[in-house]
Amino acid sequence: MNVLRPLGLTVMAACVALPISQVIVSVAPGLHAWFLSAACVLTVLEISYTHRIIRGQFGVDIWRLRAIEAGVYFVVLKATSVAIYGLPAGALSNWLLDIRWWLDGETLIALVLAVAFALAVDGALQDFDRVGEAAEHGRDYISSVDSLTGQFFTGGVVLMIFAGLARVSLIEILNTERPPVTGLVGEVLVYFLVGLLLISQVRLELLAVRWQAQGVRTPPNLTPRWVRYTVAFIGLAGLVAFVLPTGYTLGTLGVLGGILSYALGVLWIIVFLLISLMLLPINWLASLIRGSAVPPTLPAQPPPPPPPNINNLAQHPLPPWLDTARDIFVILVIIAFVAYLVWNYLRDRPGLYGSLKALAPLRALRRFWAALRHRVSGIVASARETAPMVWLRDRLRRAAPANPWSYFRLGAATPREQVLFYYLSLLRRAGQQGFGRRPPQSPRDYEPVLQENLPDAAPELQAMTSAFEETRYSEHPVTPQQAKETRAVWQRIRAALNGKKRDA
Amino acid sequence: MRRFFPFLLFLFFIALILRIDFFFTIAYLFFLLFVLARLWVGRGLQQVYFERQFTPRAFSGDTVAVEVQVRNSGRLPVPWLHVHESLPVEMISPPFHSEVFSLGAGEHRFFRYDLHARERGVYTLGPLAAETGDVLGLEPTRSTNFGSQQIVVYPRVMHLPRLRLPTRSPLAALPARMPLFEDPARVSGVRDYERGDSPRRIHWSATASAGRLLVKQYQPAVARETLLALDLNLDGYEGRRRREASELAIVAAASLANHIIVRERLAVGLAAEALDPLTHTRERFFLAARSERAHLISVLEVLARVRLVPGLPLGAVLRRERPRLAWGTTIVAITGRADEDLLDALAALRQGGFAVSMLLVQAPDLPLLTRERAALLGISIWPIWREQDLEHTP
Numbered sequence: 001m002n003v004l005r006p007l008g009l010t011v012m013a014a015c016v017a018l019p020i021s022q023v024i025v026s027v028a029p030g031l032h033a034w035f036l037s038a039a040c041v042l043t044v045l046e047i048s049y050t051h052r053i054i055r056g057q058f059g060v061d062i063w064r065l066r067a068i069e070a071g072v073y074f075v076v077l078k079a080t081s082v083a084i085y086g087l088p089a090g091a092l093s094n095w096l097l098d099i100r101w102w103l104d105g106e107t108l109i110a111l112v113l114a115v116a117f118a119l120a121v122d123g124a125l126q127d128f129d130r131v132g133e134a135a136e137h138g139r140d141y142i143s144s145v146d147s148l149t150g151q152f153f154t155g156g157v158v159l160m161i162f163a164g165l166a167r168v169s170l171i172e173i174l175n176t177e178r179p180p181v182t183g184l185v186g187e188v189l190v191y192f193l194v195g196l197l198l199i200s201q202v203r204l205e206l207l208a209v210r211w212q213a214q215g216v217r218t219p220p221n222l223t224p225r226w227v228r229y230t231v232a233f234i235g236l237a238g239l240v241a242f243v244l245p246t247g248y249t250l251g252t253l254g255v256l257g258g259i260l261s262y263a264l265g266v267l268w269i270i271v272f273l274l275i276s277l278m279l280l281p282i283n284w285l286a287s288l289i290r291g292s293a294v295p296p297t298l299p300a301q302p303p304p305p306p307p308p309n310i311n312n313l314a315q316h317p318l319p320p321w322l323d324t325a326r327d328i329f330v331i332l333v334i335i336a337f338v339a340y341l342v343w344n345y346l347r348d349r350p351g352l353y354g355s356l357k358a359l360a361p362l363r364a365l366r367r368f369w370a371a372l373r374h375r376v377s378g379i380v381a382s383a384r385e386t387a388p389m390v391w392l393r394d395r396l397r398r399a400a401p402a403n404p405w406s407y408f409r410l411g412a413a414t415p416r417e418q419v420l421f422y423y424l425s426l427l428r429r430a431g432q433q434g435f436g437r438r439p440p441q442s443p444r445d446y447e448p449v450l451q452e453n454l455p456d457a458a459p460e461l462q463a464m465t466s467a468f469e470e471t472r473y474s475e476h477p478v479t480p481q482q483a484k485e486t487r488a489v490w491q492r493i494r495a496a497l498n499g500k501k502r503d504a
Numbered sequence: 505m506r507r508f509f510p511f512l513l514f515l516f517f518i519a520l521i522l523r524i525d526f527f528f529t530i531a532y533l534f535f536l537l538f539v540l541a542r543l544w545v546g547r548g549l550q551q552v553y554f555e556r557q558f559t560p561r562a563f564s565g566d567t568v569a570v571e572v573q574v575r576n577s578g579r580l581p582v583p584w585l586h587v588h589e590s591l592p593v594e595m596i597s598p599p600f601h602s603e604v605f606s607l608g609a610g611e612h613r614f615f616r617y618d619l620h621a622r623e624r625g626v627y628t629l630g631p632l633a634a635e636t637g638d639v640l641g642l643e644p645t646r647s648t649n650f651g652s653q654q655i656v657v658y659p660r661v662m663h664l665p666r667l668r669l670p671t672r673s674p675l676a677a678l679p680a681r682m683p684l685f686e687d688p689a690r691v692s693g694v695r696d697y698e699r700g701d702s703p704r705r706i707h708w709s710a711t712a713s714a715g716r717l718l719v720k721q722y723q724p725a726v727a728r729e730t731l732l733a734l735d736l737n738l739d740g741y742e743g744r745r746r747r748e749a750s751e752l753a754i755v756a757a758a759s760l761a762n763h764i765i766v767r768e769r770l771a772v773g774l775a776a777e778a779l780d781p782l783t784h785t786r787e788r789f790f791l792a793a794r795s796e797r798a799h800l801i802s803v804l805e806v807l808a809r810v811r812l813v814p815g816l817p818l819g820a821v822l823r824r825e826r827p828r829l830a831w832g833t834t835i836v837a838i839t840g841r842a843d844e845d846l847l848d849a850l851a852a853l854r855q856g857g858f859a860v861s862m863l864l865v866q867a868p869d870l871p872l873l874t875r876e877r878a879a880l881l882g883i884s885i886w887p888i889w890r891e892q893d894l895e896h897t898p
Contacts, residue, residue, distance in 0.1 A: 145641065146507075160530070161517070164522035180523040188530060194642065196537075203641045207584065207788040216602040222584065225606040228584045230639045237540055241532035246525040334528070337535050338516055344538075345509045481651070488553060 006048030009199050013044040013117055014153055015191035018163035024109060026166070031106045035084075039077055039110040040117045047118050051125045066118075073114050077107050124151055132209025145206055151197045156188075163188055193234065200230040218383055245330045251379055287486050413484035422490035423468035427452075435469060445467055457496035460489045508538065508642065527711065541638040545646050546579060550580025550701050552585065552607070554650045557630060558619075561801075564660040568595075568619040570629065578606035582660040586635045587615075590652075592627035624659040626781060626809045658804040659751075660760040662894045664767075695719040729771045729793035729833045729837035730764050732757045732803075733825075736778035736810055741840035742866065749840045749866035750812050752891065755861055757838055759894050761803045772794040773833075774803050775825045778810035786813045790825055793833065819849035826853065834859040840867050842885065843875060851881045863888060874893045 017040035054065060081104075110500035132143035142150075167181050205225050211218055222344045263418045346353040356362060410418060423443075430436050437446045447465045467486045471478055512534050517529035541814040558570040572589065585605045593599035593715040596619050603615045619629075630652030637645035648779070674847050697717035705719040723727045734757045735741075744769050757774070771792035780787040789806050815822070818839050829835070837850060842864055850860045862869075862878075864887040872877075878885055888894060 033695065133834075150507055153507055153518055154694075157511070157514060157518070160518050164518065164524055164527070167524060178523070180525050182525045185524065185526045188526065192530060199641070200639050203639060206641075211586070211602075211604055212600060216586065216604055218604045219606065222604065222606045223579075225608075226639060229581060232721035233540065233544075233639055234537070237533055240536055241529050243533045243829075244529070252839070255881060332518060334520070336530070338513065341509055341512055341538075344542075413889040423769060485552065488555060499674075 004047070005125075005198065005201075006051075008194050009048050009121055009124060010041060010045045011194050012155065012191050012198075013121060014041045015187035015194075016159045016162075017113065017117065018187050019159060019166045020113065022166040024452040026169075028105065031109065035081075035106060036110050036113055036296070039073075039114045043073060043114040043118050044121045044377060047121050048125065052120065066122075068116075074107070074111050075119075077114070077478050081107055086456060106283050120151065120155070122146060129152070129204070131205050145202060148202060149199060156192060159188060159191055177417045197230065200226070209256055244333065245326060290479055291323070412479075415480050417470040418483040419467050419478055419486045422486050423464060423471075425491065425496075426464060426493060429494070433497065433501060452494070454496045454500060456499075457493050461497075463489050464493060508534075521587070527782065528568060533780070537640065538642050541640060541798055545638050545643045546638060547578060547580055548571045548582045548585075549634065549646055550650050551580065552582060552634060552694040554577055554587075554632055554634070556634040556653055558653075558655065558745040559657065560658050562619075562625055562653065563658045566621045566657075568621060568655065569616060571614055571616045572858060573612055574605060574607065574633070575612035576610060577761060579609045581609050581611075582607040582636055583639050587632055588635075589617075589632045590627070590628075590630060591619070593616070594623055594625065595621060595627055595655075595657075596812075611874070619655070620806045621655075621657040624657050624751075624808050626655065627655050629655060635854075639823075643694075646773040651687050654869070656808045658808050659754045659758040660891070661762045662891055664759055664894060666785060674685055692719045692724060695721055697769060715720065729773065729830050730760075731773045731775055731793060731825075731829060731833050732760055733818060733822055733835055733837045734774065734776040734778075734807075734810075735821075735839035735841075736776050736812050736815075738812050738814045739815050741812075741843070742868065745866050746812065748838075752888065753838045753863070753865040754807050754810070755891055756865065756888060756894055758804055758807050760836060760838075760863075765795055765797065765800040769795055772799075772803065774806060775812070775821060776806070776810060777815045777821055779813035781809055781811055787814050790828065792828065793830070795858075817845055819843075819845040820847045821852060822846075831857055836860070836861050836863060838865065840865045840869055842867065842877075842878075844874075846876065847878060847881070850883050854881055854883065858859070862886070865889075 011024060014037065017037045018033070021036035021040075025031050025033040126148045127144040133144065163185050166184075168178075172178055204223065208218060237477070346356065357366075408421075410421060413421065427437050430450060430453070433453075435449055437449075441449070443465045447461060450461045450465075454461060464486065467489070470476055505617060512531065515527065515531040515534060519531050553575045556570060556574070557573070558568055562568045572587075574585070583606060587603050587605070589601045591601060596617065601615070601617045605613050607613065612799065621661065630650065632650040633647055633715065634650065635645050635647040637643060652774065655782045691707075693754060694707050697727070698868075699717045699718050707718045707720045727870045734752075734753060736750060738746070741753075761772050761774070763859040764770050771793035772795070774791040775787060776789045778789065779785070789810065791803055791806065818837055822835070822837070835850070835853055837846065839846065839862070842862060846862075850862065852862050861880075861884045864885055866889055867887060870885070
């Protein structure tokens with residue numbers, strides 16, 4: 001852990017530093033992205049490996065040491081700059097005393113980035129050290145795991161913003177008609193993969209500390225399995241994520257604008273009609289008073305806003321139907337994902353959900369939806385009873401075979417059905433082995449026969465018979481736990497039956 | 505995981521604004537991690553089964569080994585499973601057992617622990633709480649409880665080398681004594697026909713086999729019944745030694761029942777009024793006298809769980825149960841206080857044709873008058889102070 005964690009942090013820092021450097025260089029072309037990135041990465045590497053040593057020796061006096069470290073960074077950066085670019089022309093005293101030479105833009109920016117990265121990584125390392133500590137009481141307390149995940153998300157957002165800016169300029173962002181940017185963004189992928197692995201490791205460490213405090217022994221195979229399951233879990237999610245569609249040719253904002261235009265147009269027509277209808281009698285009265293011979297008419301309807309031209313939205317003059325379907329599918333997928341996330345978020349926070357439900361517009365919307373569903377279900381029910389539908393249904397029923405093949409899915413059965421299934425399976429197998437139930441025998445009459453043939457499973461047979469009796473002849477509710485226990489009993493009986501079959 | 509939802513929504517937002525396809529893939533990745541974690545954790549617990557294997561009955565002083573099997577019957581692995589089994593503090597310290605497992609698909613594990621049956625009683629093993637979660641902490645840990653089971657610890661049974669309880673039954677002749685009557689229900693063998701034997705005693709199948717007349721021989725009638733009347737009234741024992749004395753009384757009752765059924769092969773019953781910890785109410789216990797081993801277990805089951813309770817004094821219990829007693833039953837009253845009410849009840853029973861005796865458990869010395877009265881009534885009294893005194897019970 002003393003090697004992997006610092007290495008992981010360094011890799012993640014490199015992933016973040018690279019696009020930031022690229023964006024800075026795009027703004028100030030005279031700078032060198034590799035120099036800025038290297039400054040950040042080497043700083044993170046140094047902080048990661050000296051963190052433990054320094055904490056142990058210096059304790060709270062760490063900030064004085066960090067200040068000295070910053071000074072050393074500056075000197076090293078300047079020396080590196082000199083080593084790469086050489087000394088400036090002119091007399092030594094001229095540039096040594098020239099503050100602009102010392103505090104040139106690239107060195108300053110590199111220093112600022114290095115210090116920022118150093119602070120971020122130092123905070124992360126402190127949180128790693130705090131993993132498993134006892135929670136403190138207080139509103140401002142944030143656990144180490146929450147702090148680490150927060151830093152992970154923040155770093156990810158910063159990375160994605162800068163990685164995006166490195167590929168799409170600010171001006172281009174405002175252009176909703178530009179084509180999408182395709183291809184792999186390596187630094188983003190590496191950052192998130194390494195980060196997820198570190199989070200998984202932190203999770204394991206947190207649990208291990210908790211179990212150790214409770215005196216629970218952890219098995220030695222837990223860690224290697226944990227690693228395997230983590231890799232498989234992330235791998236499976238990544239595989240599906242790579243398969244899901246992402247590209248679409250229609251401009252997103254243009255599509256949203258088009259939908260909005262259509263909706264506004266429809267609304268405009270409805271409002272105009274309502275206002276016109278309200279004004280019509282007033283207009284007629286006014287005409288009577290004026291004594292005008294011209295009958296009142298509806299005013300000319302001003303044209304609604306024109307809908308957007310779909311052809312202008314797409315990058316091609318008219319995209320093929322497949323492209324259009326794909327684009328709509330992508331947008332629907334995104335909307336579905338976001339809706340699912342929001343729904344889960346609200347479901348996990350019942351207080352917030354209750355507050356939202358109490359809002360008047362949402363209440364009205366729910367009432368409208370309930371009324372609509374009621375009306376639609378009534379229409380469907382009455383449509384079903386119309387003569388052609390009834391005739392068709394009866395015809396289909398008559399055509400169905402007397403004993404249609406049906407597949408019984410135990411997993412889909414109710415607990416009561418499951419218990420009955422297990423007992424009937426017992427009867428079937430016992431009958432196959434020659435000691436089946438005779439028709440006059442009740443379950444209690446048959447139990448001694450079973451016990452005689454399967455003496456090793458006598459308690460299980462009694463339990464199974466009792467479970468069947470209660471399920472079959474009483475109205476007691478059968479819980480899934482009871483079905484599960486009966487299943488375990490049935491499995492033991494089945495093993496005894498198989499053993500008897502082998503011995504025979 | 506804190507701030508996961510805002511982060512994920514922000515990912516989608518950035519991807520939408522920047523229109524970089526790969527950012528959508530990253531957003532999908534996190535979304536799928538969230539959904540799969542939820543499904544994985546939810547299914548994980550549903551497919552885990554537990555089964556305890558142990559002997560549900562034990563005697564005081566025994567060690568009971570409990571083996572718990574944890575089985576993952578599904579196709580999804582369970583990355584970690586923390587099980588915590590609550591155990592009775594009287595039988596194990598600390599009163600719990602915790603383990604952590606990682607279960608692959610279809611895999612099972614065992615864990616074992618030993619319980620020490622120090623005191624009689626009915627104890628509960630479990631419930632067993634199981635907790636699991638995902639590897640990234642996206643989904644809160646989920647836990648569930650599995651059922652509990654009971655283990656019954658019988659009271660200690662002392663070895664009684666001999667027991668000469670009084671009897672008033674003409675049929676109650678112990679095997680060591682001269683049998684006066686025969687029990688026609690118990691055939692002990694055959695012998696040659698002798699002049700004067702009743703034709704009803706001819707054993708026809710044996711006669712046909714042997715070719716000569718053979719008659720049945722019967723065992724001596726062993727119909728003596730004994731009722732153990734156990735006093736579990738709070739006032740039936742001295743305050744300071746109440747618990748110890750009542751436990752000794754229960755041990756005495758168990759030992760007597762065991763000796764009578766196992767050694768003497770006679771019938772014994774039990775009458776008591778006590779607190780039943782299973783129902784938390786005062787219960788009236790009456791087990792009619794029987795001589796089977798299974799009946800002994802029933803008696804021990806009751807003795808395992810009864811507790812002292814403020815209730816009827818023993819004399820009132822005897823008077824209440826008298827109509828159920830067969831004529832000639834020997835009544836053994838086990839109590840810690842021989843008061844006048846009890847003596848009156850025993851005297852009435854004696855006059856009614858029952859044989860009575862009394863086991864006084866850690867009781868103070870009886871007044872002279874009481875002892876004389878008991879002797880006059882023919883009520884034998886045996887004081888016991890320790891378990892070892894039972895071995896010397898005449």
